[in-house]
Amino acid sequence: MKTSIDIGTDTAGQGVRIDVQELLATRLLVQGNSGSGKSHLLRRILEESAELVQQIVIDPEGDFVTLADAYSHVVINGGDYNEREIAAMGARIREHRASIILSLESLDIEAQMTCAAAFLNALFDAPREHWFPVLVVVDEAQMFAPSVAGDVADNVRRASLGAMTNLMCRGRKRGLAGAIATQRLAKLAKNVAAEASNFLMGRTFLDIDMARAADLLGMERRQAETIRDLERGHFLGLGPAISRRPIAVRIGSTQTSTRMGTHGLMPLPQAGGEDMRSMLFTELEAPAQPRFFPPEPEPVAASEVLERIAASEGLHEDVDAPPVLDILEAVEEAEQGDAVVIATLQDMLSDPDCAFQPESFLYQDFSVRCRMQKLKKVPLDLAAFRRRFALAKGGVFDPAEPRWREMLAVADRLPHDMFAPFLQIARAAMEGEPCPDDEILGRAYGSRSPGRIRRLVEYMEKQGVIVVRADFGGRRSIGIPELGLSTEAE
The missing domain is CATH 3.40.50.300 (P-loop containing nucleotide triphosphate hydrolases)
Known part of the structure; x- marks a missing residue:
């Protein structure tokens, strides 16, 4: 040989x-x-x-x-x-x-x-x-x-x-x-x-x-x-x-060469000053990435709701029940209250410093805003507000939406104060976006300390809720095993 x-x-x-x-x-x-x-x-x-x-x-x-x-x-x-x-x-x-x-x-x-x-x-x-x-x-x-x-x-x-x-x-x-x-x-x-x-x-x-x-x-x-x-x-x-x-x-010579080849002199481009400026400074808009969500259930017509209520009245004639109009009024008031809650949370979170305020101060602000919307009573007590506000910081303003069901089931394994950073990660994974950085997670968690954010991510990983992967380029991606999803590397 x-x-x-x-x-x-x-x-x-x-x-x-x-x-x-x-x-x-x-x-x-x-x-x-x-x-x-x-x-x-x-x-x-x-x-x-x-x-x-x-x-x-x-x-x-x-x-x-x-x-x-x-x-x-x-x-x-x-x-x-x-x-x-x-x-x-x-x-x-x-x-x-x-x-x-x-x-x-x-x-x-x-x-x-x-x-x-x-x-x-x-x-x-x-x-x-x-x-x-x-x-x-x-x-x-x-x-x-x-x-x-x-x-x-x-x-x-x-x-x-x-x-x-x-x-x-x-x-x-x-x-x-x-x-x-x-x-x-x-x-x-x-x-x-x-x-x-x-x-x-x-x-x-x-x-x-x-x-x-x-x-x-x-x-x-x-x-x-x-x-x-x-x-x-x-x-x-x-x-x-x-x-x-x-x-x-x-x-001697070689059969292959580098991707760039040899560096030699070559003619400069013939583009004029305005053409070159246009090529250098024209803003290019990246095409929006399509988002895929599970199909939502079809809405039920009001007439069908009335028929169902009437049918239930016939089955329970011996039970004292409120009139149909009272039920519809209560349903309408609940829907109005939920719409006010969502709008109020969105308005509160438009202030970037809101996430770092004490919960007692935030709940007082929330109560005042709701009364200004002419609600008869504040829709949420302090415990319910704490949960809804944490979900809102994670980008989930309406937890009743079916597309959030599996994600919220996983989040329930964590303390309420960790809902927001987890939901930021889960939403990025669902939408195929890069992994949120420490600044975004810190705003969701209500902390500006990098050390606390690292400990937060480590805790969620120890609970088996997430899996963190970092390559040698320093880019981090986070997977959620129960959902079978992972963020893009960032």
Whole structure:
């Protein structure tokens, strides 16, 4: 079986090959400034070895996702999953020997490091029976194994650096062969870089990076200047899988390319000033999303109600009952009172500070408003008002509507003060909208404290009413198992 791949030609035009079997045992370090051709070199190695070995690519910029168009790679968008799901995928990947591209381009740097650490640790912790050989390519490795503390949290940096150290130092016995690329050796942790035995050094300009590259290649300091003069796509190679002496390599062409292609000059658009202004500043209205509600029962005609009442009178002639007109008057008064309650609650909640007022003050305000509507008595006592006001803050002004029935049955498992934030979440799930943020939930709960809102959400999750899911992009979605619904990620 062929175990070597062709990566390019030397100065004499002879082919330069990498022994993949040896590479798996000795690892690879690629270095070069931005624009030196590192990604092109990694793509050439991946394409040539795609049929020989399982491949896993940690891709912070989404440069390598196009490999899936020509080869059997599966693209995983890290921003769509949480840490537990990423770890579970890592274990399955080792078991099924799938070639994977983990794209992290949608995440910020901290989330990228956290996601990569969880993924690499899952690969490393796979059971012994799944220790199959795999080439693990990490582009922009200085991000995941920084030499000094940066702007990220210290626990995030330690976790990411630990995962990269495990890959390069202890991964060989577990079948993991690291091939890492960095723009600057000075930014890459030394204990990570030192574990590689094969090197491909591209163009670099800073003296400290040239000196370190020359040392790794076994060159004298005065020869380090040649590294500055390398052209794009040209590298100096050394190592047991490449050559026993430093060799100049011109990397060959690739079958695939990045989604953006190469960045070259192109003509500017011909649109005039007014046309360009129109294109930039014209407001585009997003089409309204259709809302789906369960069908409501057909209204019953007044004549049919009278017939039913008359029929009931015939069945109970021996029982003293109020006249039909008195019943209809009571029904009409109740309907009028409910309409006033709904209108009053809507009017009260039009004030954004209303949700933060004491309940006693709110009930007094409610009573005054009802009397101003010429009601004979206040339709709700304090306990009933507390419940209706909580429902109204959650967007449910008429709890008798059939579409709210199942949602209110779930809400009844919670204290009344939690009705409003739960209903905000449930309504967003029913209508296919993004998950309400902490500010919206805080207004519904009557609190401006972020800590209380977090504890509120945790309590509802412990009660089994909701299930919270957060991806590495920081977007939160909340599911309601009993309703079979979930909000969109936000």
